[in-house]
Amino acid sequence: NIPFDFTEATVGNVQLGSENGSGELLDQFRFCRTDFDHFDFSDHHSYLERNDWVLHEFSGNNATGDFSVEMTPEVIEETYRKAMTSANDVGDTPASREFEYKRFHYNRRKNLSLIRDEYSLDATTKAKKGASVVLNRVMQFTCGYGNRLPRIAALTFLLPLVYGILYVFGGPLETGAGVVWNAEDQLAVIGNGIYYSYISFSTIGYGGIGPIGWGAKLLAASQGMLNGLLFTLLTFTLFKRVLGGS
Template identity: 25%
Template sequence: MPEERCGYTNEASTLPDVGGVCCWRPVWDGTDRCVWHADVSQKPADALAAATGRRFDGAVFRGVSLNDVEWFSERTFVDARFVDCNLRNADFTGTDLRGSRFRETDAQWATFCDANLETAEFDRSDLRFASLRRSRLHHVVFANARVNEETSFGDRVVYEAELAAVDDADDRSKRFEAARWTYRELQRVAEKNGLSRSMRRYYHREKEMHRRLLWESRAYLKAIAEEGWRWTTAYGSSPYRVIATSLAVVVLCAVLYPLTGGIQETAGGVAITYEVENPGTTPGGFLSLVFFKSLYFSTITFATLGYGDIQPIGEWARVVAGVEALLGHVLLALLMFVLTRTIVWSN
């Protein structure tokens, strides 16, 4: 390599889809590298803006003010380093930034839409109001990065959006895993920045990806369990789902008791049985009375308060009562768990 040329080399082995590259630009300002690869502070922005070409792998930006610049867009900056830079309103649309490091960099209002940020690192960098819609974020590291509710990652990460156009089972599995990993990382970042609403949203998306992957992987037992977790608790995040499920169990059992042997109430030494053999021929008034008594019995059974002066009659009615008591234990404990989690997330 001639001494007047930069000679920076990026090996193809790390990213075979882009291939290797050797920088042939002239050395700059007495350094042994070009203006892009010289590891010095305060590079002139006009010299950077005048550069030609699309490959700037390994570029070094240290203490440079590049706010509002647009020439990053649609170029390759693999393994670039941004240290203590001002990147406000900078446009990185469609930029390949894999493996790049942003340290103590102000990227407020910057645009990273459609950028590839896989394995990149944002260390103590400010991403408030930035847009990262449709960016590839698998294995990106947000180390003490600042975000806010206006930091946009889109409604769905790009890996989930790509599933609709992918048929190969292995490719779909990889995208499911990439989507799950990305949602977990976004959930962690949101939690670190006190964004409870965003944290819950990313938590739900990660669980949705896991549920869909279980079905596609034909892990049916786990998938059914995940469906139950989803419908009864919204993946452990909604006490209203637990309450609705509990009410459904109470009402269903109240309907079943009169049809499976009935219940018997003892009052003043007299035993009265409430049973319905044929609902179609039973008077409406009696049906209402039976349902009221059955609903009362179902409620105290679900709440595990004991049978009291009402007892189930018949083998099947006792089975229903036993199952309901068990479900009552489980759902009430689950309600306490979900309520506690909701309070913690709210804080």
């Protein structure tokens, strides 16, 4: 197996293949700051999925390649940005989404590195980059930068369930649903707590059950704000999936 290091090279519209047809040819390649001139990744989706869409390092062998280019988060981010652009150019939406995910991931790592190591940055710039890091992390966790529809859907519809369980613990979290510890019908209390949580989250607020403890009031307020955030992210992810294809 001969490794091919395409660091700072240009890969055009070529067809890659192997004599044994193993489908693992790209294990021998590394793409770093590579210019993709309408290169089509679609023939290698199975390989890319298996290796978590990693392009910037060799897989399955001990090849080292050329380290004249330091593998910083900034360099790796640029690598996936170029790959994403190429995938878009040839209409390969699945590859484009995965490379976009990688690009945002390394963008966060780049900003963290700048905050930690770049002493010339003033406090305002560091604060802006810190806010960008936090937003980036939220987008990754909630919807995978708009590329993980099941993740945001599950979070949107299951998060109120977690709140509902918290409400029945009582104390600062007590609501009109009751407290599970001293209830005769504990299942009914849990059901009422979950019902109240979903009503609060959807901002319907029928008024049959209300918050009593200060903690419950804070949670109820936070649910109303999360409703707007999560449903906006869900809509964004849905439209991105529809417009970009399956």
